[in-house]
Amino acid sequence: MKTLFYSLIFGVILGLMLHGCAKQPETIVIEDSPESPQAPPAPDTAVSPIETADFRQLILGEIHPVPTLDPLFADNNSAKRTLQLLYEGLVRYDRDGEIVPAAAKRWSVGGDSLSYVITLRNDLYYHDSDIFSSGLGRKVVAGDVKFAFERMARNGVPSDAAELFMAIEGFQPYFQEQHNVLNPAYRQISSVSGIQAPNDTTVAFVLDERDPHFLQKMASPYASVYPSEAVAENPLDFTPVGSGPFELSQQVGDSVYIFSEFENYPRPGGDPSSLDRVDVVIEQNESNLLKALAAGDIHAIPELGPQIIRNILTPQGELSPAYSTDYIFSTPGGFTTYSLLHNPASSVSRSGVRSIFSRVDPAPLSQNIPADIVQVETVPDSVSVPSAEQPSTIYSTFWTDPFQRWFLQQLSTQWRGQPKLQIVNIRTPSKHTALYTSSFVPFYPGHSAMINSNMLVKYTVKQATLSINEIEDLRFNRYPWWINVRTVDMPGIDEL
Secondary structure, three states: OHHHHHHHHHHHHHHHHHOOOOOOOOEEEEOOOOOOOOOOOOOOOOOOOOOOOOOOEEEEEEOOOOOOOOHHHOOOHHHHHHHHHHOEOOEEEOOOOOEEEOOEEEEEEOOOOOEEEEEEOOOOEOOOOOOOOOOOOOEOOHHHHHHHHHHHOOOOOOOOOHHHOOOEOOHHHHHHHHHHOOOHHHOOOOOOOOEEEEEOOEEEEEEOOOOOOHHHHHOOHHHOEOOHHHEOOOOOOEOOOOOOOEEEEEEEOOOEEEEEEOOOOOOHHHOOOOOOEEEEEEOOOHHHHHHHHHHOOOOEEOOOOHHHHHHHEOOOOOEOHHHHOOEEEEOOOOEEEEEEEEOOOOOOOHHHHHHHHOOOOOHHHHOOOOOOOEEEEEOOOOOOOOOOOOOOEEEEEOOOOHHHHHHHHHHHHHOOOOOEEEEEOOOOOOOOOOEEEEEEOOOOOOOOOOOOOOEEEEEEEEOOEEEEOOOEOOEOOOOOOOOEOOOOEOOOHHHO
16 A cells, blocks of 8 residues: 555656746756657678777776676775766766766756756667577666666665765665665565656656755766666676776776777767777776886776875976876865774774874875875864773774775884784675775765764875876866866877
């Protein structure tokens, strides 16, 4: 009966919105270049493009690992930037951090700000793939959106995406049942009641409570749209097929991703992309990454690590003479917040760890990096710290992020005497690890990390980028995971 009640209420709301009820004023956003219906694209039987003199290839050097192209498993900025080549969401950010249409053609927001009706483009297709019976990419439909959003709440995938959309009606009960009722036979909720796809071009969301950043959250890479055919029974068995401006043409392990221009991607005025190919090369060794840039093996590093920053910048934060002629350095404004926290489940007490940190000066922890890029602060304790007997060694988790590694190394250098600080190569803290690190990146204006009572030290790192002079209009914005290569202008491969 409850499900029927929700369905009836939802039908009334949707009907009122679609028929323009005068009592429900709407905010409507319409795409600049609305398209007319098109037939499905013809099969592409051409061979791979020949790399002629005007063939334009951009190679990005990323510092974080990208072990998967499943949007729900993206756990670092490199992975999130890579996803934007392959997938399209309902909306996306532009370079100014404003929401613009993507898979959505237009949307309307109810006067109570609790209901959103989104109309999809009718000329957006998935890339060709064997996951489709014909091998050809089919049209993106509203059912794909409903599937992708409900998958966020399912058991077996990280909860990061789901946490953004708990305001959707029925989302939290669906999430809780998926994660707490482990036997599927005992589950009673089959879908999220607040997400409906009444036809192939319309998807509607109803919220339990107002969320002023709902559209901004849909611009995150977590809200990428993909076909249900891409998901196998095992959550880790995912085929990366999207409808974005580039399609995956080759993958070499988890270190090289090669994307080619998706010729059927709808562009304003029908203009082709200025790039024929984008390669993403993963190199976690900062020295090797900088050498690859100098050798011309990569063209841009979207996110610099601490070692590169220290090598290329003067103490005043300017490019050193060795790099100032041939490279462009920028700080777009995005930032990542890192925290070092005490593990309350460890055998070392919070007061014991706090007593050691009372001897730590945060200033040297950002040594040789300009203050406008890294800011470090010790979080004061709200209670007095009594003296406590200390063990001989305190263990901390180890993480692959270069700034987390660098921070722990700087801390270890300053942490003299007893107990010793030892970094262990595990990600999840246990009772043997008294310290652990975490990171946070914002997804919408005002999105900030929550204050944690176990936090000892917090440091904020501003995104820094480096690229060769020949690249024009490689765009970033205030979110460090955002990148736009659609507008890049650069010479052909023979001219670089």
